[in-house]
Amino acid sequence: MTGESAGLVTRHPAGFRPDPTRVVTKLFVPGEEAPETRSRAGALIARVLALPEGSIDSTVDRVLAGFAGRHRDLLAVLEHNASIMSHRLVDPRSLDARRRLLLGAYFTHEYAVEAAALCNPSLVAHPRQDGLSPGQVRVVLSLRGIGEGHISSIGFATGVLGPGTRAEWRSRTGPVSTGERQPDSWSRSWLRAAVDHDDCDNEITATVTATLPDPFGQYDLDHALAALDPRLLERAGAAGTTQRIRELATSGYTVSFPGDTDLAQRLLWPVGASESHGMEDARFVRFTDDNGVAGYRATYTAYNGATVSPRLLESADLTSFSAFALTGPAARNKGMALFPRPVGGRHLALCRGDGETMSLATSSDGRSWSGEVPLHGPTAAWELLQVGNCGSPLETPAGWLVLTHGVGPMRTYAIGALLLDLADPARIVGALPEPLLVPGEDERDGYVPNVVYSCGGLIHDGTLWLPYGSSDTRVALATVPVDALLARLEEAGP
Structure with a gap:
């Protein structure tokens, strides 16, 4: 040495050493833990819907007792994740509040952010x-x-x-x-520089950057991409170019935290x-x-x-x-x-x-x-x-x-x-x-x-x-x- x-x-x-108790919640969709696998969400939802009322109440109570103190607003997290997966329900409004919370819990898991290293x-x-x-x-x-x-x-x-x-x-x-994330607005000059940085200067990027307002937001970008001439979209690599423009723009964001958080x-x-x-x-x-x-x-x-x-x-x-x-x-x-x-x-x-x-x-x-x-x-x-x-x-x-x-x-x-x-x-x-x-x-x-x-x-x-x-x-x-x-x-x- x-x-x-x-x-x-x-x-x-x-x-400081890694602290395994520092955990966040993440959306969990069973069957999609690895790429190219099939979601098992539909079958899981059916099983949750079939649970008897007594089992619903006792399971929700155990979840809240075991996890509510580990997260800032666990109820909001469970509600949000249930809403993400409710597209598989014929009538999401038919769920009572407790069963909805349990549905969200089955589609949520904890992730220890320092489990491996610090x-x-x-x-x-x-x-x-x-x-x-x-x-x-x-x-x-x-x-x-x-x-x-x-x-x-x-x-x-x-x-x-x-x-x-x-x-x-x-x-x-x-x-x-993890705060609240919101998309930003972007300047045309930044987008031009970003596509140039990616060696992605072609007629699609030139058309989009020329027609966007300055500054522009997500709605403006979606409108500009939808308005592209079909003949441009027929060109080789067009799909990759439009996808890259979307990725570049959406990579800009703002995260805000409540003022009462340390x-x-x-x-x-x-x-x-x-x-x-x-x-x-x-x-x-x-x-x-x-x-x-x-x-x-x-x-x-x-x-x-x-x-x-x-x-x-x-x-x-x-x-x-x-x-x-x-x-x-x-x-x-x-x-x-x-x-x-x-x-x-x-x-x-x-x-x-x-x-x-x-x-x-x-x-x-x-x-x-x-x-x-x-x-x-x-x-x-x-x-x-x-x-x-x-x-x-x-x-x-x-x-x-x-x-x-x-x-x-x-x-x-x-x-x-x-x-x-x-x-x-x-x-x-x-x-x-x-x-x-x-x-x-x-x-x-x-x-x-x-x-x-x-x-x-x-x-x-x-x-x-x-x-x-x-x-x-x-x-x-x-x-x-x-x-x-x-x-x-x-x-x-x-």
Whole structure:
């Protein structure tokens, strides 16, 4: 194992492990657990309808007693899932309320969002900083939970850091909420960029984008697709093109959470086709635009079971989140990380378009990315397989502090550090020749062994707070004195 930089990092014992009690409800249709299988819903509904009244009441009572406390509004969930499946009933209104609840229960199951792993943390300041003592900061920690089938979602924890290197975390107990999803409206320029990004520029996409209003919604898109000339729809690949347009548009959505839910109870669950197998590696940053307006942004990786694509979350206060696809030639791989503010009038991001070299990308609007310039590639033995970032750059008077990850022999992950010029981030001021953090002997075993990895740290009161996942088994916290790290980077040079 490669040794880490001596005397810089202090590990702290407090951390998070996967919590199997964090569960959400999902629609369950028996017989459709695997592709290309036949639904058994009709037969199940018939059996529910045949149950005697006494059996209905006792079974519903057991369901509510056993599960109501585990979910925010179980009755609404059961009603909703019953309504989804009621198309198989001749007269859905004939069902009494209790039998309807039981029908919904048979088409509902729990999913443990962290049953397999917990990893990929990123740390940002909380939107509320009231009620704190001197030297303290309230923070939000985003966490990637992985459940059955390797499906990833984004959860949160909150805590207070300081004074000094003290950290206190709030409990994550309570029912988990996936919020209420609503489709967004979209701009024509975004749709044009999205279809270009997909190499899908043809007469169907050109016709649709030319006839849509600006902005447009789901009704407008359905109308434009229905109005396409039949001769265009006869062309080879037409069905695939129209389907892709629908997928691109519906991949943009907003999820809102009730104001009385604790942030730790909110869960961003994958809903679109592009992220059907997970929302991975969210890198949150507190972003301030040129007008001084601050909010939260996070890049994450959408995984559909075959391919990955970078996407963006935007939120004013972590109560409502808007999600949409990123476009452009620099937005084609995992691990994008946004700078916390524009630099020289441009949005900047770290990316890894070739899969192994960390690069700098630019954007005029923060959504379409281009101008990829290589920054730092696989050089040292501990990073010879690939190099990437471990979160958004952190601004210091000496330059942009960038935490990196490198992959070495036996696919061992380590965390390193770079320092970029403040005015010209394409110029490296310093690079640690050795890792900042490597897997300790008690951190090597887990869901993905021999890995330490972070999606973003935070600087507070002269200390770098570095959350990191160890082998996807637990999330721990380390601290680094910023001045000492900067001195080591400046001494090392580029």
